[in-house]
Amino acid sequence: MSSSRQPVYTEKTKCRDCYKCVRYCPVKAIKVEENSARIIDDLCIYCGRCVEICPTHAKKVRNDVPEVKKLIRSGRKVVLSLAPSWTTGVFGSREELIAAFRGLGFCAVSETALGAELVSSWTSEQLEREPGLMISSACPTVNELFRKYYPQFIDSLSRAPSPLEAHALFLKRLMGERIAVVFAGPCIAKKLEADNRDSEIDFALTFDEMSGWLGERSLTAATPRSFETEDLDFYPCQAVSGSLYAMEGGMIRSLGDMSRSPDRTMVPLSGMTHIMEALDEMDGRDGMMLELLSCPGGCVNGSGFKNRGNQFAYRKKSLIHFEKALAGSISSSPVLEAAESMNLQLPLKSFIRASAHREASFTDELIEEALYELGKEKEEDRLDCGGCGYNSCRDFAVAYLKKMGEKPMCVTNMRKRAQKKVDMLLRTLPMGVVIVNRRHQIVECNKGFASLFADPETICDEEYAKRHSDLPLINFVDLTSCLTDILSGRKSIFEERLKINGKFLKITFFSIDKGHLAGVIIQDITTTSVKREDVIRKAEEVISKNLQNVQQIASLLGENAAETEIILRSLTDQFQFTAAEGNL
Ligand code: SF4
Ligand code: SF4
Missing domain, CATH: 1.10.287 (Helix Hairpins)
Structure with missing residues (x-):
């Protein structure tokens, strides 16, 4: 475990309680409390969606660069395991990026895709042996989804280690147990893998962290002279089919002949919404291989790289890279031969079920009570507008019962309540009150105002307000110059004493929303x-x-x-x- 902080966390002071993260979180792992939205680690699957969309950057990814720097300074040999997404060209050519990363102090740069090829080989054998449903376990976010939300499918998850674990194991067998392995890629959830006490990986960095680090050292895409050309190659060899893992469908394609098995349907799927929809429909008895990747389109679109570009261009570059690597390779997978020669056996993984959070259910009666408390007693109050971050008022009521949400999250209800308070205040105030917009049109007024400038006997205040809203105030009284002072921002509050229609009036002008709304309180002191x-x-x-x-x-x-x-x-x-x- 590299830090006491989780891979994704909230910087509370930056949260402006807009609920956008709640809306986008596929598993609603965000609790809103005292107007701040924080991630509940037990519920989070580390997809990174909230980090991507938070408008105030209150959702953060833990920065492990300082720890990796310390590791390098300690004198241990540190190898960089580079994710297949490097083939998108985000860090320049192979030589440029290897030179840049070696310049940071890594003793070698190796492709995680080598581990992916080991995993594909194991998976092919397994598919031949075992019928039924098999679900790839290469994506740590998907694994968390199963552990926490779909435990009924956990036995169908492939028991192969992740490509990263397999790669670290391979490197340690090759270079000795003393080496340290640091991952770099577009994946936030890999940090979770590195945090696991039994993991072979020391740290996992995102491409964003790598970019920042390179930026500090001005090493971007520069080839330092100190490296010989032979140092600027991947260690110990270049990957071939493993590089396909970065794209949706890539793992299935890397299975070669097995990907065309007549007994089993091979279904690649990416994007959490699609995955959850599919799992909700599945009964688990299908003879199917499911390749699931959390990020839409696959890791090439991972949320650990915010400056990522055109996905079509990335996919095209990655496929061209694969075709070239295949054409230039004397063997379909040099890593398999190396693993065989060192008799490397992949340890099988087992997944521990987390408590099934979806099971928390409430009776209809309880949900109705919660809806009532949330000001949604009538059907017409249940707008399902999504403003709170939940898809429906009912979902919000359930979140409220689970103590994941609080009343002020419903903006429509809050507005309704605020309006009621304003109405009550306006109705009970003995003086005339009028609120005008920037065009000096009436937005609200009360009976006191009516009694000063209209016939109060014939109109009730509500009707009056309705009938007069949007009408220019000047139709009743000319306060133009004073209102201009307020709405222009020259003054925020001031008092005037004027004689209008034979009445002595004490008038207070004040700003409600600078440039948009002004309030006027009028007292008859005749x-x-x-x-x-x-x-x-x-x-x-x-x-x-x-x-x-x-x-x-x-x-x-x-x-x-x-x-x-x-x-x-x-x-x-x-x-x-x-x-x-x-x-x-
Ligand atoms: S990382 Fe994903 S699962 Fe976790 S809180 Fe953010 S959006 Fe939700
Ligand atoms: S799709 Fe790839 S980048 Fe995204 S969470 Fe899964 S493994 Fe990480």
Whole structure:
């Protein structure tokens, strides 16, 4: 085991709970908790789909390059087992890539396809001996699928070791047990194989990790002078038919004559959705050889290489490579001869069933209860929209019962609830409220708004809102310049006091969604203002009525009359001043 972390994991802080990974995960191994989607290792089959599609790159593949560097620095001989997908040309020509990888410190580069040829040979013999269903076990993701979700077929899985295990075994027999073997390929799930304590493989790197490492050393497709031409060949020989394993149907083709057996149908299938559909239909009694690869089209489309290109071009290059290798080879498989001469026997693999996760079932009654809790009591609420990541509301309810999902995942239900809250708030607020869009059209308004600008007696607020939504606000009241300040982003909240249609209004403008939605709260403060105006008017009356008398007896009263006038004047001035300031 190379690290405490699993081959695929979630970087929690990067998750933005969009549920895209839940939607794409073929086995729904992702649990959403506290608005974050994390992988449940016991359920994951390491297909890498979530890594490919996560828009925020919160799903990560464990980086084992530092461990491999340490291994090389330790002085042990480290051989690179290179996946058949190299034939797609992603790292340049054979000489270029061998030179580049040797430049990283690997003592030799050998093709994993040699191990594939050993596996094909074993499989051919087995097919001759045993009738019935046989399922290839070369893809670690497919093996995990069987262990965790289709244990009923586990006895039909081929017991041959994986091509990588067979290759590592062959290399160790050839070079001594002390060597270390590191795999490089487009496969994320191979890390799982390397993590196995009994494995012959020390580490598995993806092509992405290799690219990154080469990039650090500026070794891409360069041929360092220090290598002689003979060093720039695969060790100990070049593979032939094993290179076909990278493509759907390649393994079956590599079986040679056995691939045309009249007693057995040979079915290649790739892509997890197709595989699961097929397994759901199968009864296990068919006389069939199933070649299953998790990645659509095969390993040439593996998710451990995100810059992969045109699949047609890859397949074409790989097939041309195979034809050339076949034409240039003196033997159909030099590795078989070598294995025979060293009397190499492949150890048989056995698969351990994981607890069958599909078995967790709930009664219809329980599912109905969960649907009710999720706000889906009525049939028309069950939209099966897939927004939560599950195919149907029922599937989501089951996930909820399994504690794999939480209520906020249903966006439609959340929106409905939020709308109810907004409606309730709008209905109960005593002041007028209106929400407008960037075109200053009414999106929502309440009865308070109606009572200020329409006839509130004849309309209920819901009808009013419906009837008036999308109408320009200016049809009722002109707040254009203030709304422009908010919607343009110049201001986020401010207050104005305006006199409209004879009413004194205290109006608060605020931004809801910058550039898109603005809210307006309108309070009628006419009564307070009228009282204030009354005070001013009455004070003026007192002043004017008494002014003459005051002037006449001013000489008698002296300074006291002047003080009375000053007080009254300052009172009216103050009221007028504050009114003019807008502080009504
Ligand atoms: S790696 Fe595959 S199985 Fe695992 S969580 Fe991601 S999508 Fe699901
Ligand atoms: S199809 Fe190939 S690359 Fe994809 S998971 Fe299986 S073995 Fe790995």
